[in-house]
Amino acid sequence: MADEINHVEAVRTQGYTVLKGLIDPGTVQQLRAALQRLETEKGFGFATTRFEGLNTVRINNLLAHDELFWQVPLQPDVLAIAQHLLDRELLLSSFCSLTLGPGQQAQPMHEDTQQIPLPRPHPTLSVNAIWALSDFTEENGATQIVPGSHLLDHAPEYGRHYPSEPVIVPAGSVVIFDSALWHAGGQNRSQQRRWALSCYYCAGWMRQQENLQLGIPRETAQRFPRRLQELCGYSVYRGQWGHIDNHDPIELLGQERARPMVWEASDRRAERMAEQASDHRPAP
Numbered sequence: 001m002a003d004e005i006n007h008v009e010a011v012r013t014q015g016y017t018v019l020k021g022l023i024d025p026g027t028v029q030q031l032r033a034a035l036q037r038l039e040t041e042k043g044f045g046f047a048t049t050r051f052e053g054l055n056t057v058r059i060n061n062l063l064a065h066d067e068l069f070w071q072v073p074l075q076p077d078v079l080a081i082a083q084h085l086l087d088r089e090l091l092l093s094s095f096c097s098l099t100l101g102p103g104q105q106a107q108p109m110h111e112d113t114q115q116i117p118l119p120r121p122h123p124t125l126s127v128n129a130i131w132a133l134s135d136f137t138e139e140n141g142a143t144q145i146v147p148g149s150h151l152l153d154h155a156p157e158y159g160r161h162y163p164s165e166p167v168i169v170p171a172g173s174v175v176i177f178d179s180a181l182w183h184a185g186g187q188n189r190s191q192q193r194r195w196a197l198s199c200y201y202c203a204g205w206m207r208q209q210e211n212l213q214l215g216i217p218r219e220t221a222q223r224f225p226r227r228l229q230e231l232c233g234y235s236v237y238r239g240q241w242g243h244i245d246n247h248d249p250i251e252l253l254g255q256e257r258a259r260p261m262v263w264e265a266s267d268r269r270a271e272r273m274a275e276q277a278s279d280h281r282p283a284p
Protein backbone atom coordinates (compact mmCIF):
# COMPACT_ATOMS: atom_id res chain seq x y z
CA MET A 1 0.00 0.00 0.00
CA ALA A 2 2.82 2.44 0.89
CA ASP A 3 4.43 1.51 -2.39
CA GLU A 4 1.16 2.11 -4.21
CA ILE A 5 0.87 5.58 -2.68
CA ASN A 6 4.44 6.42 -3.71
CA HIS A 7 3.65 5.43 -7.30
CA VAL A 8 0.42 7.45 -7.26
CA GLU A 9 2.32 10.45 -5.88
CA ALA A 10 4.98 10.10 -8.60
CA VAL A 11 2.30 10.11 -11.31
CA ARG A 12 0.66 13.16 -9.74
CA THR A 13 3.89 15.13 -9.48
CA GLN A 14 6.15 14.02 -12.35
CA GLY A 15 3.45 12.49 -14.53
CA TYR A 16 4.76 8.92 -14.59
CA THR A 17 6.14 6.03 -12.58
CA VAL A 18 7.85 2.71 -13.36
CA LEU A 19 7.05 -0.69 -11.86
CA LYS A 20 10.37 -2.29 -12.66
CA GLY A 21 10.42 -6.02 -13.47
CA LEU A 22 6.79 -6.47 -12.37
CA ILE A 23 5.90 -9.19 -14.88
CA ASP A 24 7.74 -12.51 -14.71
CA PRO A 25 9.84 -13.51 -17.73
CA GLY A 26 7.63 -16.54 -18.50
CA THR A 27 4.53 -14.35 -18.85
CA VAL A 28 6.45 -11.84 -20.96
CA GLN A 29 7.49 -14.64 -23.32
CA GLN A 30 3.95 -16.03 -23.53
CA LEU A 31 2.50 -12.60 -24.33
CA ARG A 32 5.08 -12.03 -27.05
CA ALA A 33 4.44 -15.48 -28.49
CA ALA A 34 0.69 -14.74 -28.55
CA LEU A 35 1.30 -11.49 -30.47
CA GLN A 36 3.58 -13.28 -32.92
CA ARG A 37 0.96 -16.04 -33.37
CA LEU A 38 -1.74 -13.44 -34.12
CA GLU A 39 0.46 -11.85 -36.78
CA THR A 40 1.08 -15.23 -38.42
CA GLU A 41 -2.42 -16.65 -38.11
CA LYS A 42 -4.53 -13.54 -38.62
CA GLY A 43 -2.21 -11.58 -40.88
CA PHE A 44 -1.82 -8.41 -38.81
CA GLY A 45 0.75 -6.15 -40.46
CA PHE A 46 2.18 -2.66 -40.26
CA ALA A 47 -0.06 0.27 -39.45
CA THR A 48 -0.90 2.58 -42.33
CA THR A 49 -0.54 6.01 -40.71
CA ARG A 50 2.61 7.81 -39.58
CA PHE A 51 1.19 8.40 -36.11
CA GLU A 52 0.56 4.68 -35.57
CA GLY A 53 3.88 3.82 -37.23
CA LEU A 54 4.51 2.55 -40.73
CA ASN A 55 6.97 -0.03 -39.31
CA THR A 56 4.83 -0.83 -36.29
CA VAL A 57 2.34 -3.64 -35.78
CA ARG A 58 -0.56 -2.57 -33.57
CA ILE A 59 -3.17 -5.15 -32.76
CA ASN A 60 -6.24 -3.46 -31.30
CA ASN A 61 -9.04 -5.02 -29.24
CA LEU A 62 -6.60 -7.59 -27.84
CA LEU A 63 -9.08 -9.13 -25.38
CA ALA A 64 -11.08 -10.51 -28.27
CA HIS A 65 -8.07 -12.28 -29.74
CA ASP A 66 -6.56 -14.48 -27.03
CA GLU A 67 -7.47 -15.39 -23.43
CA LEU A 68 -3.86 -14.86 -22.45
CA PHE A 69 -4.43 -11.10 -22.66
CA TRP A 70 -7.27 -11.12 -20.14
CA GLN A 71 -4.83 -10.95 -17.22
CA VAL A 72 -3.28 -7.69 -18.45
CA PRO A 73 -5.97 -5.09 -17.55
CA LEU A 74 -6.53 -6.99 -14.28
CA GLN A 75 -2.86 -6.95 -13.15
CA PRO A 76 -3.45 -6.08 -9.46
CA ASP A 77 -0.57 -3.62 -8.83
CA VAL A 78 -1.22 -1.64 -11.99
CA LEU A 79 -5.00 -1.69 -11.55
CA ALA A 80 -4.68 -0.51 -7.93
CA ILE A 81 -2.62 2.52 -9.03
CA ALA A 82 -5.00 3.32 -11.88
CA GLN A 83 -7.97 3.03 -9.51
CA HIS A 84 -6.26 5.33 -7.05
CA LEU A 85 -5.71 7.94 -9.79
CA LEU A 86 -9.22 7.62 -11.30
CA ASP A 87 -11.56 5.67 -9.05
CA ARG A 88 -12.81 2.10 -8.69
CA GLU A 89 -15.39 2.65 -11.41
CA LEU A 90 -12.72 3.29 -14.07
CA LEU A 91 -12.97 1.66 -17.48
CA LEU A 92 -10.57 0.07 -19.90
CA SER A 93 -10.38 2.62 -22.70
CA SER A 94 -8.29 0.68 -25.19
CA PHE A 95 -5.86 -2.22 -25.22
CA CYS A 96 -3.42 -2.79 -28.08
CA SER A 97 0.07 -3.98 -28.90
CA LEU A 98 2.89 -1.62 -29.92
CA THR A 99 5.48 -3.69 -31.76
CA LEU A 100 8.02 -1.26 -33.23
CA GLY A 101 10.04 -2.78 -36.06
CA PRO A 102 13.58 -1.79 -37.05
CA GLY A 103 13.40 1.45 -39.04
CA GLN A 104 10.38 2.81 -37.18
CA GLN A 105 10.62 6.60 -37.06
CA ALA A 106 10.01 8.55 -33.84
CA GLN A 107 6.32 9.11 -33.22
CA PRO A 108 5.06 12.73 -33.05
CA MET A 109 5.01 14.05 -29.48
CA HIS A 110 1.45 14.06 -28.16
CA GLU A 111 -0.70 13.51 -25.12
CA ASP A 112 -3.63 11.14 -25.12
CA THR A 113 -6.31 13.59 -23.93
CA GLN A 114 -5.57 16.38 -26.37
CA GLN A 115 -8.76 15.79 -28.35
CA ILE A 116 -10.84 16.32 -25.22
CA PRO A 117 -12.13 19.92 -25.16
CA LEU A 118 -11.07 20.73 -21.61
CA PRO A 119 -8.54 23.34 -20.50
CA ARG A 120 -5.20 21.99 -19.24
CA PRO A 121 -4.02 21.16 -16.69
CA HIS A 122 -7.04 19.08 -15.78
CA PRO A 123 -7.69 16.30 -13.27
CA THR A 124 -6.45 12.90 -14.41
CA LEU A 125 -8.88 11.67 -17.08
CA SER A 126 -7.01 8.58 -18.18
CA VAL A 127 -3.98 6.55 -17.24
CA ASN A 128 -1.77 4.61 -19.62
CA ALA A 129 0.13 1.47 -18.62
CA ILE A 130 2.79 0.54 -21.16
CA TRP A 131 3.98 -3.02 -20.62
CA ALA A 132 7.55 -3.48 -21.84
CA LEU A 133 7.73 -6.96 -23.39
CA SER A 134 11.34 -6.43 -24.40
CA ASP A 135 14.05 -4.31 -22.80
CA PHE A 136 13.28 -0.66 -23.63
CA THR A 137 16.49 1.02 -24.80
CA GLU A 138 17.15 4.37 -26.38
CA GLU A 139 18.22 2.50 -29.52
CA ASN A 140 15.11 0.34 -29.95
CA GLY A 141 12.55 3.11 -29.43
CA ALA A 142 11.81 3.27 -25.70
CA THR A 143 8.83 5.53 -25.03
CA GLN A 144 9.96 9.16 -24.85
CA ILE A 145 8.47 11.42 -22.19
CA VAL A 146 8.61 15.01 -21.02
CA PRO A 147 8.50 14.71 -17.20
CA GLY A 148 6.07 17.09 -15.51
CA SER A 149 4.39 18.09 -18.80
CA HIS A 150 0.99 16.78 -17.64
CA LEU A 151 0.82 20.00 -15.56
CA LEU A 152 1.40 22.36 -18.50
CA ASP A 153 -1.46 24.52 -19.76
CA HIS A 154 -1.09 23.34 -23.36
CA ALA A 155 -0.56 20.19 -25.43
CA PRO A 156 2.45 19.77 -27.72
CA GLU A 157 2.20 21.15 -31.22
CA TYR A 158 1.80 18.29 -33.65
CA GLY A 159 4.98 17.49 -35.56
CA ARG A 160 7.23 19.85 -33.57
CA HIS A 161 10.39 18.51 -31.92
CA TYR A 162 10.66 18.80 -28.13
CA PRO A 163 13.48 17.73 -25.80
CA SER A 164 12.39 14.49 -24.13
CA GLU A 165 13.90 11.52 -22.32
CA PRO A 166 13.59 7.78 -23.03
CA VAL A 167 12.10 5.52 -20.36
CA ILE A 168 14.81 2.87 -20.24
CA VAL A 169 13.47 -0.20 -18.45
CA PRO A 170 14.04 -3.96 -18.54
CA ALA A 171 11.48 -6.32 -20.09
CA GLY A 172 8.65 -7.07 -17.67
CA SER A 173 8.44 -3.48 -16.42
CA VAL A 174 5.28 -1.39 -16.61
CA VAL A 175 5.42 2.36 -17.19
CA ILE A 176 2.33 4.09 -15.83
CA PHE A 177 1.57 7.69 -16.74
CA ASP A 178 -1.14 10.31 -16.60
CA SER A 179 -2.19 10.38 -20.23
CA ALA A 180 -1.90 14.17 -20.27
CA LEU A 181 1.89 13.66 -20.06
CA TRP A 182 3.63 14.55 -23.32
CA HIS A 183 5.04 11.33 -24.76
CA ALA A 184 5.80 9.45 -27.96
CA GLY A 185 7.16 6.14 -29.19
CA GLY A 186 10.89 6.49 -29.88
CA GLN A 187 12.80 5.79 -33.07
CA ASN A 188 13.84 2.15 -33.49
CA ARG A 189 17.46 2.31 -34.73
CA SER A 190 18.18 -1.30 -33.68
CA GLN A 191 17.86 -4.50 -35.68
CA GLN A 192 15.31 -5.94 -33.24
CA ARG A 193 11.63 -5.36 -32.64
CA ARG A 194 10.55 -3.44 -29.55
CA TRP A 195 7.58 -5.31 -28.06
CA ALA A 196 5.03 -3.57 -25.84
CA LEU A 197 1.39 -3.46 -24.83
CA SER A 198 -0.62 -0.32 -24.16
CA CYS A 199 -3.30 -0.89 -21.54
CA TYR A 200 -5.19 2.36 -21.29
CA TYR A 201 -7.73 3.11 -18.55
CA CYS A 202 -10.12 6.09 -18.38
CA ALA A 203 -12.57 7.60 -15.92
CA GLY A 204 -15.83 5.67 -15.69
CA TRP A 205 -17.86 8.64 -16.92
CA MET A 206 -15.83 9.07 -20.07
CA ARG A 207 -16.34 7.53 -23.49
CA GLN A 208 -13.91 4.65 -24.11
CA GLN A 209 -11.45 4.99 -26.98
CA GLU A 210 -12.32 1.52 -28.28
CA ASN A 211 -15.97 0.48 -28.33
CA LEU A 212 -15.37 -2.70 -26.35
CA GLN A 213 -19.02 -3.62 -25.85
CA LEU A 214 -19.47 -3.88 -29.62
CA GLY A 215 -15.93 -4.95 -30.49
CA ILE A 216 -15.74 -7.95 -28.16
CA PRO A 217 -18.20 -10.70 -29.08
CA ARG A 218 -20.83 -11.14 -26.34
CA GLU A 219 -19.93 -14.86 -25.93
CA THR A 220 -16.30 -13.86 -25.27
CA ALA A 221 -17.26 -11.17 -22.74
CA GLN A 222 -19.52 -13.70 -21.00
CA ARG A 223 -16.43 -15.81 -20.22
CA PHE A 224 -14.43 -12.90 -18.75
CA PRO A 225 -13.91 -12.63 -14.98
CA ARG A 226 -16.54 -10.22 -13.62
CA ARG A 227 -14.02 -7.43 -12.94
CA LEU A 228 -12.91 -7.53 -16.57
CA GLN A 229 -16.54 -7.35 -17.71
CA GLU A 230 -16.99 -4.24 -15.54
CA LEU A 231 -13.80 -2.67 -16.90
CA CYS A 232 -15.00 -3.24 -20.46
CA GLY A 233 -18.15 -1.21 -19.81
CA TYR A 234 -20.55 -3.81 -18.46
CA SER A 235 -21.06 -1.53 -15.48
CA VAL A 236 -22.81 1.71 -14.51
CA TYR A 237 -20.93 4.76 -13.25
CA ARG A 238 -22.36 6.11 -9.96
CA GLY A 239 -25.47 4.04 -10.61
CA GLN A 240 -26.42 6.33 -13.48
CA TRP A 241 -24.18 6.55 -16.55
CA GLY A 242 -24.32 3.58 -18.87
CA HIS A 243 -27.63 2.04 -17.80
CA ILE A 244 -29.97 0.28 -20.19
CA ASP A 245 -33.62 0.85 -19.26
CA ASN A 246 -32.56 1.34 -15.65
CA HIS A 247 -30.60 -1.92 -15.70
CA ASP A 248 -26.90 -2.58 -15.40
CA PRO A 249 -25.53 -3.92 -18.73
CA ILE A 250 -23.73 -6.65 -16.77
CA GLU A 251 -27.13 -8.36 -16.58
CA LEU A 252 -26.81 -8.96 -20.35
CA LEU A 253 -23.89 -11.25 -19.50
CA GLY A 254 -26.04 -13.25 -17.07
CA GLN A 255 -24.69 -11.54 -13.94
CA GLU A 256 -26.60 -9.96 -11.07
CA ARG A 257 -26.03 -6.24 -10.75
CA ALA A 258 -23.95 -5.31 -7.71
CA ARG A 259 -25.65 -2.06 -6.72
CA PRO A 260 -29.02 -0.38 -7.11
CA MET A 261 -29.42 2.41 -9.67
CA VAL A 262 -28.99 5.94 -8.33
CA TRP A 263 -32.75 6.60 -8.33
CA GLU A 264 -33.52 3.49 -6.25
CA ALA A 265 -30.59 4.24 -3.95
CA SER A 266 -31.87 7.75 -3.26
CA ASP A 267 -35.40 6.45 -2.44
CA ARG A 268 -33.91 3.85 -0.10
CA ARG A 269 -31.80 6.51 1.59
CA ALA A 270 -34.84 8.76 2.06
CA GLU A 271 -36.83 5.83 3.50
CA ARG A 272 -34.02 4.98 5.93
CA MET A 273 -33.79 8.61 7.07
CA ALA A 274 -37.57 8.74 7.60
CA GLU A 275 -37.41 5.53 9.64
CA GLN A 276 -34.54 6.87 11.78
CA ALA A 277 -36.41 10.14 12.33
CA SER A 278 -39.52 8.27 13.48
CA ASP A 279 -37.40 6.08 15.84
CA HIS A 280 -36.13 9.24 17.54
CA ARG A 281 -39.53 10.95 17.82
CA PRO A 282 -40.70 11.07 21.46
CA ALA A 283 -43.62 8.73 22.16
CA PRO A 284 -46.94 10.68 22.35
Ligand SMILES: O=C(O)CCC(=O)C(=O)O
Pocket residue numbers: 052098107112130141142143144183184185186196
Ligand atom coordinates in the same frame (compact mmCIF):
# COMPACT_ATOMS: atom_id res chain seq x y z
O1 LIG B 1 5.02 3.18 -28.55
C1 LIG B 1 5.14 3.91 -27.56
O2 LIG B 1 6.09 3.83 -26.79
C2 LIG B 1 4.08 4.94 -27.28
C3 LIG B 1 2.89 4.89 -28.21
C4 LIG B 1 1.90 5.96 -27.96
O3 LIG B 1 2.08 6.81 -27.11
C5 LIG B 1 0.68 6.05 -28.73
O4 LIG B 1 0.56 5.37 -29.74
O5 LIG B 1 -0.23 6.84 -28.36
